[in-house]
Amino acid sequence: MLSTVNAVLMNQQEIEAIQQELGKTSLMGRSLDALIEDTDNYLALPIDVPGHSPAGGYAHNKHQQNYKYIEQAGRLFLITGDEKYAQFAAVLLTQYADKYLVLGFQEQRNTNPPGRLFHQMLNEHVWLLYSSLGYSCIKHWLTEKQRQHIVEQLFEPMLEVATVKYNFDFDRIHNHGVWAVAATAACGAAIGQEKYIDLALHGLAGDDIQGGFLAQLSNLFAPSGYYIEGPYYHRYAIRPLCLLAELTQRFRPELDIFNFKGQVIGKTIQSLLSTAYPNGVFPSLNDASKSMDIKDEGVVIAVSLYAKHYPEDTNLYGIAKIQEQIWISGCGVALSQAYQAQTSVEVPCLPSVELNEGPEGDKGAQGFVRMQNSQGDISQLVMNYGQHGMGHGHFDTLGMTYFNNDQEVLRDYGFGRWVNIEPKFGGRYLDENKSYARQTIAHNLVTVDGACQNDFDVELADSKHGTPHFFIGEGKMQAMSAFAEDFYPGVEQQRSLVLVEHEQLTQPLLIDLFRLSSQTAHQYDYSLQYQGQIIRTNVEHKQHAILNPMGDDAGYQHLWNVSEGKGQDTNLISWLQGSSYYTWLSASAADDTLFFTRTGANDPDFNLRSETSFILRRNAKNSLFANVIETHGYFNEAVEASLDARGKIHTINIIGFNEQATVIEVLGEGIALTVMINNAKDATATSKTTIEFNNQSYSWTGFLVVESKRV
C-alpha cells in the first residue's frame, strides 16, 4: 500500500531515509522519539471536536491541538506504518467534516475576519495547512467515501471561505497572508486541485504583484532579509513560508523557488537566526514576548530547510544543538546526516551583523554586535535604528538591549500581553501594551519632555527611520552608531554603543554615548531597565515615604517613583542579577536627578509585570549622556560565594562633544580609556579628525578610536 504514497511534503524515498533513523541517537532519531511520545500521549486522550470558545479557551486550544496531531499522526503513519495513526487522523478529519458546515461563524473580535473554528481566520488558515498536510499522508488509506466526505464537507468549503468569502484578505502582503496562501496551496495539493497552488503562488489576480506568495517574497523582506515586524513575527511567518517553499519546489520546480529573488528565502532565514541571543531567545524587538526562541517550530523547519537547499553553514549545527530537534522531513534527514558527520558541535558565536531595513535597504537598520570572552561567554548588544515596525511598532528608535552571562541585562519590557491566558482579556493585547509597553520610556534610551517618540503616532513614526552612522562588527573593539532626527520636534539624537575588551576585565565593557542637541531646552530622561537587586549606589537618594507615579501619561503613569537623589560627578549604581554583578556609571552633576522606578502604578488588574528601571533626568539644550556598564564578579547564594561585588571603573569624564566629535575618558583600577568618536555625518572609515577640547588637541582616524593607557 505504501508504494503508492506521495504526500504533499514527503515522498517514498524520504520516508525510507527517515525510517533508517528510527531508534538511533542521531538528531533525527531523537526527534522521532520525541514526536512518537508526544503523539502517542495525545492519542491516549478521548477524541473531541468541540464548538466555539474565546481565544485561550477550551475549544480554541482543542482545535489547535487537533490540527497539530492530525499532521503528526499522518507523518507517523507513513514513517512507522502503524495504522493507529491513520485511524486517529481519519476519525478527527471525519468529525470535522461532519461539523464544519454546521458551525456558524464566530463573532468578529478584531480586524481579522472570524472563522468557523476560531475567532479569527489566521488560526483557521493554520488549521487548514496542517490538516491538509496530515490528510495527504493518509488519503491513500481512506475509502473513497471517506475522502469524498472530507473533501466536500470540509476542505472545499474552507477553501471557499479563504479565497472567495474573504478574498479581500486572502493573499495580502503581510505575515498573515503567508499563512493563507500556504494553507490554500497545501489543501489544493492534498486534494488534487492544483489551481489553488497557482492562486496561492501568483495571487488571486495572477499578476505576482497584488498578492500571492511570489509577491510576498518580493516585498516582505529587506535586502538583508530582515522582516519589518521583528523576529517574534518573523519566526511566525517563516513557518508557512518554508512549508510553502518546499511545496513549490515539488509542484512547480520550474520556479526554482530557492534561488528566487537572489535567494531571498535563504537570506531571510539567516537574518532571523542572526538576531537571536546566544541562548537562542529572540530579543523582543518591536512588539514581542520575552521568551520566544529558536526552538519555535517555524525556526526548526527553517534550519532543516536551509540545510537541504543552501550551501553548508556550520553555524547551523550549533543552532540545531540549541534547538535539540529537527524537522522530521526530507530536509531534516539532510541536516541530521550533516550534523552526525561533524566531529564536535559547539553553540556558535554568530558574527556581528547590521541588518538593513526597507525594500531597498535604505530605511535604517538593526544592529547586532557580539563578542565572546576567554571563558566562552557571549555578550550581545542590539540597537534599533531602523523602521517603526507597522501597527505593532514600539516607539524606541535608538533603543538597545544587552545580553551576557546567559541573561538579558538591559531589557525592554516586551509586549503587554499574557498570550493565550483566557482570563487576561482572552490572551489578547492589553490596554497596557499601548499605555506602557510601546512607549519610549519602557525602553533603554532617552525620553524627551516626558513624551513618546513621534507622539505615539503610528503614521508619523512609519514615515521615519533611524540613520546608520557606522558599524564595526569585528575585533576586540566593536561598535555601532546612528542618528534619529526629529523623532522629537527640534531634537537631534545620536547614539554610539561600543563593546571593548580590556585585560583588567573578564567581560567586555559597554560604553554608551547618547548625544542630544536642540536649539531649546528640554527634559532628557535617560533610562535603563534592569533586573535584580540594587547592591550599592553613590547617589544620596531618598526613598519616598509614599509612592507617587512618575507622571500622567506616555507610560510615566505606570512607573512608581520609588526613590530619587541628586547626581554625582560620576553616578554609580551596582546591582546583582542572577550570578553576576553589573555597575552603571555615568558622567553627571548635581543639576541632574536620578530616579529609581518600579512598574505597577495605574495597573488595577495587575496586568503589568513588576519591573525596575533607573532614570537620569537632565534639563539641557545640547547634552551627552556618557555611560558605561561594567560586568563583574560572581555570586552564588546556595554555596554562599561572592567575588568582586565592586567593579573596577570609578570615573567617567566628558572631555567634550559637539557636531564634529565626542571625546570621553573612562578611568578605573588599571584602566584608562579615551574614547573618540567622529560625529560628522559624512565621516568615513578613513576620515581624519583633529579637534580641541579644553585646550587639548585630539586626533584620530576613522569613526572611532578607543585608546588605552597603561596605568
Add this chain to the structure above:
Amino acid sequence: MLSTVNAVLMNQQEIEAIQQELGKTSLMGRSLDALIEDTDNYLALPIDVPGHSPAGGYAHNKHQQNYKYIEQAGRLFLITGDEKYAQFAAVLLTQYADKYLVLGFQEQRNTNPPGRLFHQMLNEHVWLLYSSLGYSCIKHWLTEKQRQHIVEQLFEPMLEVATVKYNFDFDRIHNHGVWAVAATAACGAAIGQEKYIDLALHGLAGDDIQGGFLAQLSNLFAPSGYYIEGPYYHRYAIRPLCLLAELTQRFRPELDIFNFKGQVIGKTIQSLLSTAYPNGVFPSLNDASKSMDIKDEGVVIAVSLYAKHYPEDTNLYGIAKIQEQIWISGCGVALSQAYQAQTSVEVPCLPSVELNEGPEGDKGAQGFVRMQNSQGDISQLVMNYGQHGMGHGHFDTLGMTYFNNDQEVLRDYGFGRWVNIEPKFGGRYLDENKSYARQTIAHNLVTVDGACQNDFDVELADSKHGTPHFFIGEGKMQAMSAFAEDFYPGVEQQRSLVLVEHEQLTQPLLIDLFRLSSQTAHQYDYSLQYQGQIIRTNVEHKQHAILNPMGDDAGYQHLWNVSEGKGQDTNLISWLQGSSYYTWLSASAADDTLFFTRTGANDPDFNLRSETSFILRRNAKNSLFANVIETHGYFNEAVEASLDARGKIHTINIIGFNEQATVIEVLGEGIALTVMINNAKDATATSKTTIEFNNQSYSWTGFLVVESKRV
C-alpha cells in the same frame, strides 16, 4: 613512600579503593573528575596568603579558598600520587606559618571573638579543620624542618588560641562549638598530639557535661534528630559533626560513636534530609537563605557517612542522585558501590514525618507532609509548631510553607541578608532581618493586632512552643494540626492543614483551617506570601493612586499597600507562578478587607527583595479562616500554551466551628467535600464526634474526616 600513609581520615586501603574509580562513570569517578578539575583550576592561579579584610572581602574569600584547596590538594596527592598537589599544599601551609603569628587579631564585629585570619573564630576553626586534614595527607612528604615550622608557627599557636585564649568559647553546646572541637581534634590528630582529641571529645573540663563533642551530641538534638535552629544551621553543623565522628571512630573506636546515644548521629542525618523539599532545597525554617540545599558539602559528607555506618536506606541513593556527588573518602566508596549496584535510582518521595523538638521531644514539632501525584510530582507542606529557635528565631509559630511543581508556592521571606556580599553590610544580617524578615507578618499565618508574636521578645518566645494536635502522614488524605496558646495575649490559635487527592484535580488540594479564639475582639490578618502574576480575583479591589506603608512597625512598615477591597462570600485570587496556576479561595464577608501588598517600603538601601503577599483582615473574637489552595493548569509562554487558567473550586462554606469541632464545605465542578475536624485537645484517633451546626448533625470518628460526595 605512599606505603607509610595514614592520613587522619584516609588510610591506605581506602586510598586504593578510591584509585580504582579514577576515570570511571560511577558516582565516585565523576566526583573525582570534578574534584580534580576544580583543584587544578585553583592551582593554576598565583598563590596568595593575604592579610585582613571584612567578611566577603578579598582576604576573607582568599583564606577560605586556601583552606579548601589545601585539603583537596592533600587528598588528591594521596589518590593520584602527583607531587604538584603536595607541593601546592606545602607552599601554602608554609606561607601561613610564616605569617600567622605576625598578623594581629582582627577587630571584633559581633559576639564571636575575632581570629587572626578572619573577623570571627568560627571561620578560623573551619580553616584549622581543613588545613589540618590537608596537612595530614602530605606530612610524610614534607621535610622534618618543614613539618616543624608548620606545627610550631601555625598549628600549635592556633590550638592555643582555640583552647586557651578563648577557652570560654571553645567547647560550648552550640553549632559553632562543633566546629571548634572538630578543628581541635583534627589538628591534634594531624600533628600527633592526641590530648587535643580527648579535649575535643570530652570537653575542657573532661566531664562530658559542660562541653565537648559527646556533650554536644547528647544535647544539641531532639529525640527526632531535629536541630533547634533549623535545617540551614543544621547542615552547617553536620559537616564538622560527621568529620569528627569519622575521626573518633578511627582514633577512639572504643566509644562506638555511631551507636552513641541511640544512634543520634544517624538519626540527626535522617532528620536533616527529611526536611528538604523534593528538589533538594531546604525550607527556610527559622532564619535561613532561600537556596541552601542538600548539595551543600556537609550534607554530601553526611550521606556518604550514613551509607557506610548505618543500615541500607534506599532513599539515600535518590538523594545522592540530586547531590550529583559524594564525599571522596572511604565512606564515599561505600555509597558509590551501593549506588552502582542499583538497577535504577529515582528521586525519592520521602515519607511524611513529624519531627519532635526539645531534649525530651516534648516541645512541639515540625511537620512535613508529602504526597506524590500520578505524574510523579511531589507536593510538600511544612508547618512549624515547635520551638522558637534561639536568637535566630523567626516569630512564626503555626507558620507554613508549601511546595509543588518544583517550586515553593507559599513562601516565607527567609533571612534578611545578602550573604558574603561585602557592600551589603559585609554580608552580615541586615537591620531588615529584625524589622521585617523575622516578624510574624513576613510569614504565612495570622498576625494579631498588627503585632509580632510574643512581641518580638526572644526570651518570652523561647519559653513557649507549639502544641501538636494530630499528624496523619500516610494515604491520600494527610493532615496536621496544632495549637499555639498565648503567643498573643489572650488569643488561642489552632491551625489544621490538610492535603487531599481528588479525581477532578491533577494535584492534591490544600485545605487550611486557621481558627482563633479570644474573649475580646482583635484584628486578625491572615497573610499568604505568593510569587508571580495575579491572573484574576473576584474581589472588587481598588488600586491606590499613591502607595502608603501598611503600618508603622512589626514589619508592616515595609509593606506597600498596593490595593484593597471588601471581602466576597468566597474570596478568590488566582495567580501564575512559573508554569502553574494557583487559586486561593477563602470563606469571607463584606466586613473583611483584602489587601495586596509588596515589600520595599522604608527600605532606603534596597536591602529587601521585592515580594508580594495578600492579607485578609478581619475584626473578631472567635474566627475561622477557611481556605483552600488549588493547583491547576499549565502555562508556557515560549510555546504560547495555556491550559486550565481557571480552577475548579468556587465556594467555601463554613458550616460551623468551636472548641469541639470545625466543619466546612468545599464546592467546585464535580467536587463537593465536607471537612470535619475534632478540635478537642484530648481527642484521639478513635474519638467519636457528634455535633450540630445549623440544625444539622455531623458525626465522625477520629481527628479528621474529609467526605467527598458525588456531584
